[in-house]
Amino acid sequence: MDIPRIFNITESAHLIHNPFTPEKLATLGAALRLEPGTRVLDLGSGSGEMLCRWARDYGIGGTGIDMSPLFTEQARRRADELGVADLVEFIHADAAGYIADEKVGVAACVGATWIGGGVAGAIELLAKSLRTGGIILIGEPYWLQLPPTEKVAKGCRAGAISDFLLLPELLASFGNLDYDVVEMVLADQDSWDRYEAAKWLTMRRWLETNPDDDFAKEVRAELTSAPERYATYTREYLGWGVFALMSRVM
Structure with a gap:
């Protein structure tokens, strides 16, 4: 199994596959008051930067599940680079339906709620791996302002205004x-820029080294349209954040 090839190409140089910077990840980890030994499950873990950094900085352990072989291998290399391979593991698998063998203190789905059919389904899935009193992390887009038309929504890569x-x-x-919302860390325009604009150089370098690839026309089309589309639509209308949730007890 794998993600669509365009994502493997455009985000192949990304450490973080969402509009967060390393500083935002550090802010989130500090906000959660992570304690050494906390177990974290990350469904849709990408290249593993969240788990690896938190293992290094806070002494957590955990497991990441991702359906991209490329990103999973990058995550394992990152764990080696940061010296935390004994604390975290990364599994190439479909995260949809994955339940941890042992309950965890933090269960996360940061930018991949589609694995549960949406936010509600992702929360329901994560809850099955969570210990009592644990925290669920959901990374999800939201509208900064409602798009005036469905065309604008599609320009943000949404299927429809109703998607967010x-x-x-x-x-x-x-x-x-x-669920109580107990913390949140939101992307800003700079972190969005770093996520989106970094793809453009990656695509250009890929085209230079793969001019005869059957996929080159698709990558060329994406590189040609992406900067203007991003500045016109996504940058103006779409927000993104990670939200920390705890089940209500009263």
Whole structure:
């Protein structure tokens, strides 16, 4: 199994496959007050930067599951680079339906809620791996402002305006699922720029070394359209954040 090839190409040089910077990951880890020995499950772990950095900085342990062989291998190399291969493991598998053998203190799905069919399904899946009193992390887009047309929504790579909520509505939706929002860290325009713009140089370098590849036309089309599309649509309308949730007990 693997993710679509375009993502393997455009994000092959990314350490973080969402609009977070290393500084944002550090802020999130500090905000969660992670204690040494905490076990973390990360569904859709990408290249493993969150688990690896938190293992190095906070002494957590954990498991990441991702369906990209490329990203999974990159995650294992990153664990070696940061000296935490004894604390974290990365498994190439479909995260949909994955349940940890032992309950964890933090269960995360950061930017891959599609594995549960949406936010509610992802939370339900993560809860099956979570110990009592643990924290669920959900990484999810939201509208900074409602797109005026469906064309604008599609320019943000959404299927429709209804795919995402405004931030107050997204926060309210967690409460409707009987969860307290106990922390959040949001992307900003700079972190969005770093996520999106870094893809453009990666695509250009790939085209230079793979001019005869059957996929080159698709990559060329993406590189040609991506900067203007991002500046016109995503940068103006789409937000992204990680939200920490705890099940309500009263």
